[in-house]
Amino acid sequence: MIKIENLHKSYPMGKESLHVLKGLNLHIKEGEFVSIMGASGSGKSTLLNIVGLLDIHDEGAYYLNGQLIEKLDEKKAAVLRNKFLGFVFQSFNLIAYKTALENVALPLYYKGVGRKERQEIAMQYLDKVELKDWANHLPGELSGGQKQRVAIARALVTQPKVVLADEPTGALDSTTSNSVMELLKEINREGMTVFVITHEEEIANDTDRIVRLRDGVIISDEKVKKNINV
Amino acid sequence: MFDLDRWREIFQSINKNKLRTFLGAFTVALGIFIFTVLFGMGNGLKNTFNKFFSDDATNTIFIRAGNTSKAYKGFKEGRRIQFENEDLDLLKKELGNKIEYFSARVYKGVQARYKKESGAYTIRAVHPQHQFLEKTIIDGGKFIDENDIKNKTRVVVIGRLVEQDLFKTELALGKFIELDGLAYKVVGVFSDAGGDNEERNIYAPVSSIQLIYKNTQDIDEIVLTFNKSIGESGAKEMVSDIKKILKKKHFVAKDDRSAIFVRSVFENYQRNMQLANVLQMIVLWIGVGTLFAGAIAIGNIMVFVVKERTKELGIRKALGATPRSIVGLILQESIFITAIAGYLGILIAIFTLNGIGSSLEDYFITNPEVNRSTIIWATVILILVGAIAGYIPARRAAKIKPIVALSDD
Numbered sequence: 001m002i003k004i005e006n007l008h009k010s011y012p013m014g015k016e017s018l019h020v021l022k023g024l025n026l027h028i029k030e031g032e033f034v035s036i037m038g039a040s041g042s043g044k045s046t047l048l049n050i051v052g053l054l055d056i057h058d059e060g061a062y063y064l065n066g067q068l069i070e071k072l073d074e075k076k077a078a079v080l081r082n083k084f085l086g087f088v089f090q091s092f093n094l095i096a097y098k099t100a101l102e103n104v105a106l107p108l109y110y111k112g113v114g115r116k117e118r119q120e121i122a123m124q125y126l127d128k129v130e131l132k133d134w135a136n137h138l139p140g141e142l143s144g145g146q147k148q149r150v151a152i153a154r155a156l157v158t159q160p161k162v163v164l165a166d167e168p169t170g171a172l173d174s175t176t177s178n179s180v181m182e183l184l185k186e187i188n189r190e191g192m193t194v195f196v197i198t199h200e201e202e203i204a205n206d207t208d209r210i211v212r213l214r215d216g217v218i219i220s221d222e223k224v225k226k227n228i229n230v
Numbered sequence: 231m232f233d234l235d236r237w238r239e240i241f242q243s244i245n246k247n248k249l250r251t252f253l254g255a256f257t258v259a260l261g262i263f264i265f266t267v268l269f270g271m272g273n274g275l276k277n278t279f280n281k282f283f284s285d286d287a288t289n290t291i292f293i294r295a296g297n298t299s300k301a302y303k304g305f306k307e308g309r310r311i312q313f314e315n316e317d318l319d320l321l322k323k324e325l326g327n328k329i330e331y332f333s334a335r336v337y338k339g340v341q342a343r344y345k346k347e348s349g350a351y352t353i354r355a356v357h358p359q360h361q362f363l364e365k366t367i368i369d370g371g372k373f374i375d376e377n378d379i380k381n382k383t384r385v386v387v388i389g390r391l392v393e394q395d396l397f398k399t400e401l402a403l404g405k406f407i408e409l410d411g412l413a414y415k416v417v418g419v420f421s422d423a424g425g426d427n428e429e430r431n432i433y434a435p436v437s438s439i440q441l442i443y444k445n446t447q448d449i450d451e452i453v454l455t456f457n458k459s460i461g462e463s464g465a466k467e468m469v470s471d472i473k474k475i476l477k478k479k480h481f482v483a484k485d486d487r488s489a490i491f492v493r494s495v496f497e498n499y500q501r502n503m504q505l506a507n508v509l510q511m512i513v514l515w516i517g518v519g520t521l522f523a524g525a526i527a528i529g530n531i532m533v534f535v536v537k538e539r540t541k542e543l544g545i546r547k548a549l550g551a552t553p554r555s556i557v558g559l560i561l562q563e564s565i566f567i568t569a570i571a572g573y574l575g576i577l578i579a580i581f582t583l584n585g586i587g588s589s590l591e592d593y594f595i596t597n598p599e600v601n602r603s604t605i606i607w608a609t610v611i612l613i614l615v616g617a618i619a620g621y622i623p624a625r626r627a628a629k630i631k632p633i634v635a636l637s638d639d
Contacts, residue, residue: 054548054633074628075552082550093545093636097246109235110550154549 001065001161001193002028002051008059009046020046022216023060028195030161033188035196035204038213045166047213048197052085052164053077065161082110086155090167092147094139094154100126101135104154111158125153129183145176152183162193169203181206240563247535254531255571258615261524262572265517266579266600266608272510274586274598279506281596289330289465290363290495293452293472295480302483311480311489314447315440321452324475328457328468333360334436335451338443342432343408344396351392353409353432355439363453364422366433371403371418378417378435384442387418389429412442456496469494521615529619532564536623543627544635553628560627564620565613572612576605 009021020043028034038044049055050062053072062069065084072080086107087093094103105122113121126132129149131142139147148168155163165184169177181203188194188208196207204210205224212220244251295311318334336355341348360366361373369390378385386407393402406413414434422428440446456465469492476482482489536543543556583598600608 049633052548054631054636075554078547078550078552081548087548089636091636093541093548095542095545097242106546107549110546110552110555115235158550 001030001032002026002195003063004051004060005062006060007047007050007057007062009043009050009055009057020216021050021057024216024218026211026218026221028162028193030193031188031191033185033194033196033208034211035198035207035209036211036213037198037201037204039199041215042213043216044197044199044213048164048166048195051162051195052087053081078110082107082158084161086158086160086163088148088151088155088163088165088168090170092139092144092151092171094147094150096139099136099138100131100142100150103139103150104157107154107158122153122157125157126150128156129153143176144172145179148172148176148180149183152180152187156187156192160192162195163187165194165196167198168196169198169200177203236559236562239559240566243563244567250531250535251567254528255567255574257527257531258524258568258571258612259575259578261521261527262575262608262612263579263582264520266576266604267582267598268513268517268520269510269604269608270579270583270586270598270600272513273600274596275509275513276503276506277596277598279502282502288495288499289455289458291454291456291469291472292491292493292495293454293476294450294491294493296488296491298482298486299488300483300486302486303481305481311482313449313452313476315449316447317476317479318449318452320475320479321454321472325468325471328460328464330455330457331359331362332452332454333357333363334449335360335453336436336439336448337450338439340409340432342392342396344402344405347396347398349395351409351430351432353386353434353439355434355436357436360433360453363455364424364428366420366422369419369421370401371416373418373420374433374435379437382438382441383435384412384414384438385417385435386414387420387433388416389431390419390421391426391429392432393419462496465494465496469497521611525615525619528564528568528616529622532560532620532623533626536560536627539627540630540635543630544632547630548632548636556628556630557621557624560624561617561620564624565616568612568616568619569609572615573609576608580605 004024004026007021007024008019010017010019012018024047036044036047046055050057051064053064053069054077056072064080069080094100095106098106101119101122104125105118108118108121123132123135126135129152131146131149131153134142134146139150142150152163152168155165163184168184169180172180184194184196185206194207196203198204207224209221209223211218293313295313298305298307298309298311301307313334315334318332322329322332333356336353338353338355340351340353342351356374357379358373358375361368366373368387371387373387374385377383386409388402388407396402396407397405402416402419405416407416408414409432418433420429420433436449440448456468460468472492473490474484476490477484477486480489543551546556547553580600583600586598
């Protein structure tokens with residue numbers, strides 16, 4: 001699903017340039033539940049931005065759903081994001097003046113789905129995250145956990161190939177974090193590829209595979225040994 | 231443009247941000263209001279100038295004689311030139327159908343009397359076509375006609391105010407009025423848009439007055455109108471031809487500027503209209519400046535709006551909004567606000583102009599107004615202003631990088 005070969009990225013910092021990603025190789029197959037671990041400055045956010053088509057890489061190759069990503073203009077990126085990717089952010093990034101339902105329906109608007117159909121589909125996904133009753137509430141009236149569940153519904157509504165979650169529990173307490181992670185796991189069980197970025201061991205341990213980054217290189221990439229005492 | 235969903239988005243955005251929408255709209259409305267009012271005032275100024283010239287046909291040419299200022303062909307300078315009937319005949323022959331209407335004028339100051347009432351008036355002895363030259367309106371009876379000229383009849387056509395002053399409540403038509411002791415029959419009463427002074431004139435046949443006073447062929451002034459089909463350049467040529475013909479006949483040096491005076495209402499009118507146009511241009515530029523300031527203000531507000539909405543626009547982009555749809559969203563909102571606000575400004579301005587009406591006539595502004603084409607233009611300008619004001623911030627919005635917009639700090 002996601003294939004990265006010898007990926008480099010640097011940012012200009014005045015006259016110098018900051019080399020953030022130093023030749024990454026990563027292959028994530030369809031249906032995997034992967035987490036990227038690393039301290040701040042390790043390059044994990046940069047990696048997410050590149051995978052999420054929010055930024056472009058300098059060197060190397062990136063295949064998304066088998067398609068080589070190159071010569072990416074803004075329009076093309078927008079269409080690909082809408083088609084293949086769903087985003088979940090640490091700070092939810094819901095639009096404050098739109099209701100939960102409208103927020104979930106927004107990606108469908110950019111996909112060109114009609115208004116009535118949009119609302120029906122959005123309602124289905126709100127139901128999936130158990131927020132059907134909150135459909136007409138503004139984000140300001142929801143708790144942190146509810147907001148993140150709305151954001152997850154929004155990420156799923158276009159039926160993307162990959163869900164990218166950037167510190168999805170960073171702004172939540174531990175109980176709420178667990179319920180959000182449970183939701184992500186459930187989505188994964190239904191076959192969705194989920195790609196989580198975190199700096200919390202606990203969160204990473206909830207996923208199936210942990211990729212550790214330090215100073216722009218992958219230092220380890222291993223499957224999580226599950227304690228089978230369910 | 232007809233995307234209902236986008237309109238929904240715009241109304242939602244306007245609804246959530248009433249203050250900033252109001253401020254932007256107010257600025258534009260004020261700008262277009264001032265623009266329209268100033269433009270209307272400019273038109274009022276033009277109307278005033280037009281009114282000044284409404285008395286005479288704009289294609290009228292007045293020809294008078296004076297004293298020579300140069301010695302020429304054996305004649306000394308300071309010689310007085312006197313027009314006679316043959317000068318008029320000569321002009322008619324030379325200029326042919328370039329002349330529309332013509333008339334001689336002979337002025338005589340007279341003491342007029344009817345019964346006990348009397349007063350000092352001026353006789354203006356003319357040809358029949360003078361009626362069209364001066365736009366004289368016949369209220370009763372008739373004007374001087376060809377028969378009067380041929381038979382040198384002793385008839386007069388008196389101004390409305392002459393009738394009022396001398397005849398009081400009686401009707402003047404058909405009665406006899408005494409001018410310098412001679413009785414003339416009143417065959418017509420006239421009024422004139424040129425005002426009170428015009429209506430204190432007494433018209434008489436030029437041939438009669440020439441006969442009665444010293445039996446000469448003398449003419450004080452020649453008045454004619456040119457055929458409008460000869461156009462602007464033809465008119466200018468005709469003025470110089472008239473000078474040439476008369477100077478030659480009266481042995482006046484070609485460069486003598488004081489013997490023959492030719493005054494063309496057309497040229498005066500043009501000069502005055504140029505002045506009015508320059509004034510209107512100045513006024514218009516002030517208006518355009520105000521409008522421009524309004525555009526900058528709304529542009530400013532839109533820049534702020536985009537900054538404020540950076541995060542939202544970043545989210546939209548992450549969710550698949552193309553740069554084009556972002557530009558469209560911002561631009562359409564900007565144009566929509568400007569168009570509505572501007573239209574309101576125009577409406578208020580039109581009401582204001584109607585309210586002013588004729589109350590500013592003392593300040594050379596008569597019936598300030600804007601016509602339909604101006605309103606259409608103003609609307610076009612408005613939409614352009616809205617587009618320009620919205621475009622720069624919209625471009626900036628489209629360039630927002632989602633990662634920058636979404637960064638958590």
